[in-house]
Amino acid sequence: MLFHSFIYLLSIVLFWMKAENKHSKIISAATKVFAKKGFFTARISDIAKEAKVADGTIYLYFNNKYDILLSVFEEEVGKIVENTENLLIAEADPHKQLEIFVTQHLMAMKKNRHLAEVIQIELRQTHKVIKEYRDNKFSKYTGIIAEIIKNGQLAGIFRLDIKPDLAKRAFFGALDEISRVWNSSLETNYSVEEITAQMLSIFLTGIQTTPSTFPEQVFFLPSQP
Amino acid sequence: MLFHSFIYLLSIVLFWMKAENKHSKIISAATKVFAKKGFFTARISDIAKEAKVADGTIYLYFNNKYDILLSVFEEEVGKIVENTENLLIAEADPHKQLEIFVTQHLMAMKKNRHLAEVIQIELRQTHKVIKEYRDNKFSKYTGIIAEIIKNGQLAGIFRLDIKPDLAKRAFFGALDEISRVWNSSLETNYSVEEITAQMLSIFLTGIQTTPSTFPEQVFFLPSQP
DNA sequence: ATTACATGAATGAATGACCATTCATGCTTT
DNA sequence: AAAGCATGAATGGTCATTCATTCATGTAAT
Numbered sequence: 001m002l003f004h005s006f007i008y009l010l011s012i013v014l015f016w017m018k019a020e021n022k023h024s025k026i027i028s029a030a031t032k033v034f035a036k037k038g039f040f041t042a043r044i045s046d047i048a049k050e051a052k053v054a055d056g057t058i059y060l061y062f063n064n065k066y067d068i069l070l071s072v073f074e075e076e077v078g079k080i081v082e083n084t085e086n087l088l089i090a091e092a093d094p095h096k097q098l099e100i101f102v103t104q105h106l107m108a109m110k111k112n113r114h115l116a117e118v119i120q121i122e123l124r125q126t127h128k129v130i131k132e133y134r135d136n137k138f139s140k141y142t143g144i145i146a147e148i149i150k151n152g153q154l155a156g157i158f159r160l161d162i163k164p165d166l167a168k169r170a171f172f173g174a175l176d177e178i179s180r181v182w183n184s185s186l187e188t189n190y191s192v193e194e195i196t197a198q199m200l201s202i203f204l205t206g207i208q209t210t211p212s213t214f215p216e217q218v219f220f221l222p223s224q225p
Numbered sequence: 226m227l228f229h230s231f232i233y234l235l236s237i238v239l240f241w242m243k244a245e246n247k248h249s250k251i252i253s254a255a256t257k258v259f260a261k262k263g264f265f266t267a268r269i270s271d272i273a274k275e276a277k278v279a280d281g282t283i284y285l286y287f288n289n290k291y292d293i294l295l296s297v298f299e300e301e302v303g304k305i306v307e308n309t310e311n312l313l314i315a316e317a318d319p320h321k322q323l324e325i326f327v328t329q330h331l332m333a334m335k336k337n338r339h340l341a342e343v344i345q346i347e348l349r350q351t352h353k354v355i356k357e358y359r360d361n362k363f364s365k366y367t368g369i370i371a372e373i374i375k376n377g378q379l380a381g382i383f384r385l386d387i388k389p390d391l392a393k394r395a396f397f398g399a400l401d402e403i404s405r406v407w408n409s410s411l412e413t414n415y416s417v418e419e420i421t422a423q424m425l426s427i428f429l430t431g432i433q434t435t436p437s438t439f440p441e442q443v444f445f446l447p448s449q450p
Numbered sequence: 451a452t453t454a455c456a457t458g459a460a461t462g463a464a465t466g467a468c469c470a471t472t473c474a475t476g477c478t479t480t
Numbered sequence: 481a482a483a484g485c486a487t488g489a490a491t492g493g494t495c496a497t498t499c500a501t502t503c504a505t506g507t508a509a510t
Contacts, residue, residue, distance in 0.1 A: 040265035044470060045488095054487040056472075065470065149432065162432045166403060166415065166423045173402025174395035181394055190391065198391045206431035207374065207387045247459095269496060270462095279461040281498075290496065 023061050025051045027075060030068045035114030039069055039121050073122045076115050080108045081141050088144070094152035095204065101145060102175060102199050106192045109179040116179045142172045171203060248286050250276045252300060255293045260339030264294055264346050298347045301340050305333045306366050313369065319377030320429065326370060327400060327424050331417045334404040341404045367397045396428060 029051035033042045044065060048055045062068045084104045088097050109116040145168035152158035178195060190198075254276035258267045269290060273280045287293045309329045313322050334341040370393040377383035403420060415423075 043468090048488095055470090056488065057486055059471070060485070152432070157434060158432045159426075159434050162427065163415075163423060166420065167427060167432060169403045169406055170399035170424065170427055173398040173400070173405075175398070177398025177401065178391065178394045180398075190388075195391065198388055199395065201384075202387065202392060202395055202428065202431070204431045204433045206427070206429045207377075207383045207392060208429045209382060209384050268494090273462095280496090281462065282460055284497070285459070 022051075022053065022057070026053065026058055026061055026068070027072055029053075031072050031076065031112065031114045031118055034069060034072065034121060035117035039065075069118070069122060072118055076112065077119065077138070077141065080104065081144075083108075084141075084144065088148075094148050094155065094157055095200075097148045097151075098145075098171075098203070099196060099200055101148065102196045103192060105175055106179065106182075106195055109182070110192060116176075116182075120176070120180055142168050145171050174203075175199065247276075247278065247282070251278065251283055251286055251293070252297055254278075256297050256301065256337065256339045256343055259294060259297065259346060260342035264290075294343075294347060297343055301337065302344065302363070302366065305329065306369075308333075309366075309369065313373075319373050319380060319382055320425075322373045322376075323370075323396075323428070324421060324425055326373065327421045328417060330400055331404065331407075331420055334407070335417060341401075341407075345401070345405055367393050370396050399428075400424065 026047065030042075030047045033046045033050050036042075037046065044058060045055050047068070048058055051058075058068070062071060084101060087100050087104065091097050091100060146164040149158055149162065149164040149167050153160055153162070153164070178199070182189065182195070251272065255267075255272045258271045258275050261267075262271065269283060270280050272293070273283055276283075283293070287296065309326060312325050312329065316322050316325060371389040374383055374387065374389040374392050378385055378387070378389070403424075407414065407420070
């Protein structure tokens with residue numbers, strides 16, 4: 001009886017592993033193919049071939065082509081978000097938190113170099129329904145940056161005239177664009193450490209040698225019309 | 226005789242204007258449609274309808290769908306590049322040059338809010354042949370930023386440890402991401418001046434209150450909620 | 451001035467290629 | 481033997497592109 005239960009459970013686990021295997025095999029094949037050909041020019045048969053699976057099999061695990069893209073995005077980005085959030089909780093210093101964010105992002109992109117491109121594709125594809133969904137998911141990610149900045153402002157470490165809303169976009173955009181070219185370009189590759197250092201250097205202290213001399217520096221902005 | 230020549234030339238000019246009108250009508254219709262639906266989901270018939278022209282007419286002015294996208298990109302971005310370069314020549318101060326770059330970019334995007342999205346789409350499309358072409362065209366644009374930074378470094382205004390290659394991507398990426406959301410979001414819209422001020426503020430002096438203290442000075446904060 | 455003819459721009463219905471999705475069939479596992 | 485996973489050829493719908501035809505304008509002839 002006990003034995004039977006065991007076998008039963010085992011079979012469930014095996015079944016699950018197998019299914020999960022095929023599921024994730026398709027996910028990673030799709031990531032690869034989407035990154036290489038772009039969502040629209042990627043054919044289902046390409047993904048199937050890459051995953052060593054029949055075309056029809058894909059439809060046992062996903063509803064349609066778009067669902068695959070969505071899953072790639074959700075699962076892979078979800079991992080990053082979760083990962084990053086966990087690391088951030090353990091760290092109180094906003095400086096360090098920014099550093100962690102950058103490092104995490106870059107490492108994730110390096111680990112899965114196709115992912116950066118898929119994020120780009122997904123992020124830019126405009127499909128109302130999905131956009132809303134994605135926006136929630138994604139603004140959570142960029143929202144992390146805004147939170148860090150706000151905390152830094154409360155702590156008096158970051159300047160109060162910086163608008164977290166804008167700064168988070170600037171920060172994410174910078175990181176995203178760097179990742180994009182990082183993968184695909186044949187130029188000298190910078191290391192994660194180098195990029196992190198530069199990013200923090202730029203965003204924390206700016207590129208000027210003498211910060212106080214720039215006359216246009218504005219600490220209090222006029223309210224908008 | 227003279228009169229005939231005149232009439233002849235006039236007719237050529239009129240013909241050219243007419244053709245040019247249709248050409249640019251299609252271009253701007255395409256910009257609109259591509260921005261709204263994305264390149265792949267945009268149908269030629271959509272563009273035709275938007276331009277108030279028959280489907281077939283489009284093929285009198287463009288070779289194929291991709292050619293339209295390419296033309297949109299080339300013509301519109303070309304204008305910006307040229308415009309910006311002209312303004313920069315007249316200004317020697319790297320600070321001001323950066324300001325001009327930001328302002329120009331934002332104003333261009335504001336003027337033609339669909340363009341920002343098309344650039345996004347185009348920039349992320351992976352199609353070998355076009356990618357190379359686009360890269361040349363586009364790296365010219367980002368190259369401007371790198372040049373400004375290098376000049377600033379030579380002049381001792383910008384820090385020497387900043388890598389222009391990375392900084393230009395960070396700068397462009399930030400600007401690009403801000404433009405992207407700026408257009409499509411329903412959030413409070415910032416003005417060109419505000420965004421410019423923030424961008425310069427961030428990139429020139431950083432977001433820190435006390436630039437020189439990182440990483441020595443560490444603040445201990447209560448952990449976030 | 452009017453009519454006839456020529457040109458080529460514009461049209462949009464028809465074509466055909468492409469590919470996501472389905473499903474009848476075979477295969478494996480229990 | 482039953483259940484259900486996997487297969488990949490067949491289906492059907494969607495456009496990009498084409499091209500026979502129309503239409504407008506300009507030119508020549510009477």
